[in-house]
Amino acid sequence: MLLVFLLAGVLWGIGVMMNTPHSARWLMIGLLYVAVLAIQVALPAGNPLRMATGESPAPWLIVGGFAAIAVGYRAVLRKLRGRAQAEEAKVAPAQDGPFSDTELNRYARHIVLREVGGVGQKRLKDGKVLVVGAGGLGAPVLQYLAAAGVGTIGVIDDDTVENTNLQRQIIHTDDRIGMPKVFSAKAAMEAQNPFVTVRPYHRRLTDDIVDELVADYDLVIDGTDNFDTRYRVNAAAVRAGIPLISGALTQWEGQVSVFDPAQNAPCYRCIFPEAPAPELAPNCAEAGVIGPLPGVVGSMMAVEAVKLLTGAGTPLRGEMVIYDALYGESRKIALARRPDCETCGKQVVAG
Numbered sequence: 001m002l003l004v005f006l007l008a009g010v011l012w013g014i015g016v017m018m019n020t021p022h023s024a025r026w027l028m029i030g031l032l033y034v035a036v037l038a039i040q041v042a043l044p045a046g047n048p049l050r051m052a053t054g055e056s057p058a059p060w061l062i063v064g065g066f067a068a069i070a071v072g073y074r075a076v077l078r079k080l081r082g083r084a085q086a087e088e089a090k091v092a093p094a095q096d097g098p099f100s101d102t103e104l105n106r107y108a109r110h111i112v113l114r115e116v117g118g119v120g121q122k123r124l125k126d127g128k129v130l131v132v133g134a135g136g137l138g139a140p141v142l143q144y145l146a147a148a149g150v151g152t153i154g155v156i157d158d159d160t161v162e163n164t165n166l167q168r169q170i171i172h173t174d175d176r177i178g179m180p181k182v183f184s185a186k187a188a189m190e191a192q193n194p195f196v197t198v199r200p201y202h203r204r205l206t207d208d209i210v211d212e213l214v215a216d217y218d219l220v221i222d223g224t225d226n227f228d229t230r231y232r233v234n235a236a237a238v239r240a241g242i243p244l245i246s247g248a249l250t251q252w253e254g255q256v257s258v259f260d261p262a263q264n265a266p267c268y269r270c271i272f273p274e275a276p277a278p279e280l281a282p283n284c285a286e287a288g289v290i291g292p293l294p295g296v297v298g299s300m301m302a303v304e305a306v307k308l309l310t311g312a313g314t315p316l317r318g319e320m321v322i323y324d325a326l327y328g329e330s331r332k333i334a335l336a337r338r339p340d341c342e343t344c345g346k347q348v349v350a351g
Contacts (some may be wrong), residue, residue, distance in 0.1 A: 001190055003052055008032055033064065098122050107149050113312075120310035122148060125195075127309040128152040130217040132205055132233050135159065135180035136289065137223030137247045139171035140298030141305070146189035146196050148306055153189065154217060156201035157181045168291040198255035204279055205229060210236040219308055221245045221301055223338075227275035231343075234259060234268035238344045243315070244268065247301045249289050254297035257335065258304055258316040261344035265317035266337040270344065293325050 036053050043049060085104045099121070102222040110116045110124075127150050131138050134157040147155050159181050161172045169181075174351070182200035189198050201213070214220055214236040222233045222244060230246065237244040243260040246268055260266045300321065307313045318337075323330045339345055 012265050033067075037061075037064070044287070068081070078338070097123060097338075106195075108191075110148070115312035116306075116310050117321045118256070120312060123310050124149045124306065125151040128154070128217045129219055129221060129305055129309075130154040130156070130214060131221045131223060132229065133157055133223035133225075134169075134185045135165065135223065136168050136249060136294035137301065138181075138221075139169040139185070140295045141221055141223055141302045142185050142189055143171050144299060144302035145305060146193045146198070148302070149193065150196060150305070150309065152197045152199065152217075154199040154201065154213070154298065155185055156203065156205050158202060158204040164285075168289065168294050170295070205232060207232065207307070211239060215240050217242065219243045219245065219305060221247075221305060223247060223298065223301070225249075227272070228267060228273075231275075235343050238267050238325065243317075245298045245301050245304050245308075249293055249297060251287050252290055252293065253322065254293055254319055255322045255323050256297055256300045256304065256316065257320040258308070260315075260317050261337065263317055264337065266335050267341060267344040270338040271320075271335055272339045273338070273341070290325060291324075296323060 008029050011032065034041075035254075037057060039049055039053055041057055041197065067254075093311065104111070107121050111118050111120050129145055129150050129152070131141055131145070131153065134142065134155050138155065140155065142155060157180075161169075161176045161179050161181055161184050163177055165172055165181075166174060166177075171188045172184045173188075176187075178201075178204045182202045186198040186200045187196065189196065204211075205213070207272045210232055214233070220237050220243050221232055222230055224230060224233070225248075234244055234246075238257070238261055243258055243263075244267070245256070245258050247254065247256040259265060259270075261267045261270075300323075304315055307315050318335050319332055320335055321330060321332050337344070
């Protein structure tokens with residue numbers, strides 16, 4: 001019998017390593033049980049295979065009986081729990097207004113802010129934000145948008161969680177290494193706030209889908225680290241007439257700005273008409289980045305998103321904040337729109 005239990009353990013371990021669902025793991029163990037029982041019944045006494053798997057069917061029938069009792073007990077409990085929850089739903093008081101009592105309590109610190117209030121929180125709940133990238137900048141952006149109560153959050157990324165990400169991408173955890181980043185982020189966001197809807201897109205943002213995807217959101221946040229994607233996202237945001245919040249990191253320094261030609265602010269290509277040579281703008285893997293820096297810059301990007309959705313304050317349209325973590329300094333510079341910009345030069349400004 002020990003051999004059978006060892007085989008069951010091996011099957012379960014393989015299932016864990018392959019991230020297969022619990023139901024599939026139990027199915028494999030069930031098939032093993034049926035095979036062992038068949039051996040005990042079909043083969044004559046003294047057969048080596050029968051001897052190696054318990055010698056007699058009686059112990060296995062007892063094990064199967066206990067397993068059947070346990071499964072039945074769990075099924076009954078699940079049915080009773082579902083019935084109780086249904087009864088509770090029937091007698092639960094109807095929700096007045098856009099927020100439940102739990103949500104009102106959760107967002108109380110927002111609602112007491114004069115610049116946000118209940119109206120602003122409702123705008124957050126009705127808001128839809130697309131985040132491109134679930135890495136260094138995307139991680140804090142996604143966490144704070146979910147915590148703030150932004151109703152619909154899309155996240156697109158074709159990458160998976162790696163060990164090297166965990167030094168700064170704190171939305172991901174060690175046990176999710178190998179998982180697609182969008183699903184890892186979704187799990188963390190829903191654990192943080194079950195009142196938001198997360199739309200994960202595990203794929204690369206390509207020209208054939210970017211316009212349709214961006215058009216379904218109120219604003220876009222770009223947390224990527226390559227210029228091709230930045231230009232693609234910028235052009236789609238300009239065509240859709242929605243704001244783009246863009247951030248960038250290198251070593252100890254970060255920057256953030258709101259690009260919004262529809263409101264007479266420059267677009268990304270106005271400021272960066274051409275991608276620099278790779279050696280002049282290395283990515284984080286090549287140049288390195290201090291761990292907390294993406295949290296600082298990503299949080300600033302999330303604040304800009306909240307401001308745009310609620311109408312609070314003055315967003316960073318036509319301005320860029322540059323933060324130097326090494327020396328604890330920040331500065332703000334003005335950005336001008338270029339009339340000859342190939343992306344937004346002919347766009348009509350909203351009146």
